[in-house]
Amino acid sequence: MASVAIKVADATTGTVSAEDGKFSLVVSRLPVRLEFSALGFVNKELTVRNAAEELTVYLFPEAEALSEIVLRSTIIPNELRQTPAAVSIISETDFERFDETNIVKVINTAPGVYVHQGALNTNKLSIRGIGARSQYSTNRVKAYFEEIPISTAEGETTLDDIDQSMIERAEIIKGPNSSVYGAGLGGVINLYAADADEDGTQASTRHTFGSFGLMKNTVKAAHASGSTNLVAAYNHLESDGFRENGDYERDSFTVHGRVSGSDNGTLSVLAQFTRLMAYIPSSLNRETLEHDPSSAAYTWGAAQGYESYDKGLFGLSYRHNFSDNFYNTTSIFMNFRDAYEPRPFDILKEEQVATGARTKFNFGIDLAGIETEFSVGSEIYREWYDTATFENLYEDFPGEGSVAGNSLSNNNQDRNYYNFFAQWNFAFSEAFQLETGVNLNTTKYKLTDLFNRDEVDQSGDYRFETILSPRMGAVYNVSENKSVYASISHGFSTPTVAETLTPEGQINTDLEPETGINYEVGFKGNWLNNQLYTEVALFSIQVENLLVAERVGQDQYIGRNAGKTDHNGIEFLLNYNFDLTRGIQARPYVNAAFNFFEFDEFTDDGIDYSGNKLPGVPERSITAGFDIFTDPGFNFHAVFQHQGEMPLDDANSGFNDNYNLLNLKASYNLNLPGGFETQFFGGVNNIFDEAYAASIIPNSVGFGGSAPRYYYPGNPRNYFGGVQLKYLF
Incomplete structure (x- = not known):
């Protein structure tokens, strides 16, 4: 049972109680039943009506709401505070703090997560240094x-x-947790779609404009009734980019919905189509970063290099309740990607189609007086890749950009992925819970060599070693609102298709999956009458068969296994909610990670790098800020981000400088006559105009006497603003 404090326009107060997604609001003598997600009533303005009276209610969640959120990404749903793992929650409020151009900006604020943000289409994410x-x-x-x-x-x-x-909402499970999701050594990110938040039919349009030709338009329709919830949205995003050869354009259409046919079953559907055309300025050397950061790398500019693709995703999921303690959830899905990417050194054409299914059975029993929950299931995934490369003749056609020449390689991979998992949760008492799990994975692929111009035919069947991944965790409640936990878990990641292929298109058959074990202890708890929520996690991850990218040419790499790494660190989270004055609430917060990542055993080309710091990860990451919410509808967000020094290469011969960013955003919500709601918003990113590298390419090597191109410069100070209009039919 969750409890959330509320403020009412006439200064009276009441309570919202939540159980099984139902929120019961009581103000004076007026009882009302409402439906919201656990994170869905941040600064939510409601008009509560009956025949006798009308009240306007503003809902503000206490810190307690975060700790008591029931996680949807764990195989057996459990409250955040009762889960023996570090799980970061990205809420609706977190999303509102930024300019809405890219979801990774928000994810980058979670402790232990770092995103290299080279451009809107060039982002790479690591969790606890993995990746x-x-x-x-x-x-x-x-x-x-x-x-x-x-x-x-x-x-x-x-x-x-x-x-x-x-x-x-997003839930980020950090560290090796292959006992639940299979091949994800760094962790798992689960995204959950926004539902229609009121009964009836809604239509909205949102428009954003900003620096460097930024323009984003969103048209959205939603419908909700007792048994149906459906949302459809079209998005168009474009930008000229801060740098040369940095134009970006993306169109996407998404539909998500749920239909409950009876008390026993719910059908969910998700469909998305994306079309992208994004030019690539690529990385720069140190001198160019400092003196001409808006320029593109010379060869990429001359070739007018870009990536384009059409991508689709479709899935159906059905949950059937056999009884109160026994249910099944089954999903089937399909996705595809048709991509074309001219690079200075070649032109890559990729086609990918994947199909799969995931099912799990959950049931709870009383086992000799011990409350027990059990889940078992499997995931089957099949992917077809067709990759081909061609000569890029851009130098023969000056000013025309990339021109395809002769074929260089053509290969087809058919990958089969089988994942079987189980988990048991035991509640020995109200204070002590134990969680165990196991996963069995096998991955194999068939290669068809379609390039007949060389004398090597690498067609054949290949497979990676079958991997067993166990997990165990325990939670002890030291008091009603405070708990400690400990866990040990195993994880793995198989080599990617790009790593199994050399630049010449030949198969690299010597690779093995990367594996790791995560040891973790932590604390989660509420303080100050549940206004303050804190988390602390200490972890140690040992990774073996480290997969590294060895550079063999300009922007060309091959994968190989090389040594071991140790990932030791501390993560910290603090959220504090309090009233500044009547009708104004403040929420300061701090997320921080301190990393001690290094090579345990690593020798490359006869050079021993053991003991060196792991490149590509800042030594510390701190995000701090505050949100202001007011009854009249004015909201303000300030986000400060500090990233510490970051090694550039395995030898630690250079470091990316630390940097500090401050972003501000304000919005005003206004209800208009006739059922219209509007919001005006605006903000500024990098308010102090910090010059920094937002992304680096580890172990970059200079060719032809040129300096290594490690750096993607971050955007200078930039502005954005916009308006949203919504109508409830």
């Missing part, structure tokens, strides 16, 4: 949208395609 040595994309981290994978089977993820307007 930091990836060159241009996010891998070792899995992501799901409403339990439908948006990652490839090996754990390569693109979050840029998911528009913030469709997301209500």
Whole structure:
């Protein structure tokens, strides 16, 4: 049972009680039943009516609401405070703090998570340092949208395609947790769609304009009734970019809905289509970063390099309740990607199609007086990749950009991924709970070599070692609102398709999955009458068969296993809610991570790097800020971010400088006659115009006497603003 304090326009107070998603509001003599998500009533203005009276109510959640949120991403749902793992919650309020151009900006504020933000389409994410040595994309981290994978089977993820307007909440499970989700050594990101928040039919339009030709338009429709909740949205985002050869344009259409046919079953559907055209300025050397950061890398500018793709995602999920303690959830899904990417060194054409299914059975029993919950299930995933490369003849056609020449390689991979999992939760008492789990994974693929111009035919069947991933965790409630936990978990990540192929298109058959074990202890608790919520986590991850990218040419890499790494760190979170004055609430917060990541055993080309710091990860990350909410509808957000020094390469021969950013945003909500609601908003990013590198390419190497191109410069000071209009029919 969750309890949330409320403020009423006439200064009376009441209580909202929540149980099973039902919120009962009592103000004076007026009882009302409402439906909201656990995070859905931040600064929510409601008009409560009956025949006798009308009251306007503003709802503000206490810090207690965060600790008592029931996590949806764990295989067995449990409250955040009762979960023996570090799970970061990204709420609707967190999303509102930024300019809404890219969801990774918000995710980058979670403790233990770091995102290299090279451009709107060039983002790579690491969790606790895992995935930091990836060159241009996010891998070792899995992501799901409403339990439908948006990652490839090996754990390569693109979050840029998911528009913030469709997301209500995200849950980030940090560290190896393959006992639940399979190949995700760094962790798992689960996104949950925004529902229609009121009964009836709504239509809204939102327009954002900003520096560097930024323009974003969103058109959204939603309908909710007793058995149906449906949301559809179209988004268009474009920008000229801060840098040369940095134009960006993305269109996406998303539909999400749920239909309850009876008390026993609920059908959910998700469909999304994305079309992207984004030019690539690429990375710069140190001198150019300092003196001409808006320029593009010369070869990328001359080739007018870009990436374009059409991408689709479709899934159905059905939950059936056999009884109060026994239910099944089954999902089927399909996605595709058709991509074309001219680079200075070649032109890459990729086609990918994936299908799969995931099912799990959950039931609870009383076992000799011990409350027990059990879940068992499986996930099957099949992917087809067709990759081909061609000569890029841009130098033969000056000023015309990339021109395709002869074929260089053509390969087809058919990957099969099987994941079987189980989890048991035991409540030995109200104070002590134990959680155990296990996962069995096997991944195999078939390669068809379609390039007949060389004498090497690498067609054949290949497979990675079958991996067993156990997990165990325990929670002890030291008091009603405070708990400590400890856990140990195993994780793995298989090599990506890009890592299994050399630049010449030949298969790299010597690679093994990267594996790791996470040891963790932590504390979660409320203070000061539940106005203050804190979390502290201490962890140690040992990674073996480290997959590294060895640079063999300009922007060309091959993957290989090399040594071990140790990831030791401390993460901290603090949220504090209090009233400044009548009708004004403040919420300061701090998220921080202090990282001690280094190579345990690592020798490369005869050079021993053991004991060196891991490149691509800041030594510390601190996000601090505050939110102001007022009864009249004026809201203000300030976000300060500090990133510490970051090694550039395995030898630690250089470091990316630390930097500090301050972003501000304000909004005003206004109800208009006739059922219209409007919001005006605006803000400024990087208010002090800090010059910094927002992303680095670890272990960059200079060729032809040129300096290494480590850096993607971050945007200078920039502005944005816009308006939203919503109508309730």
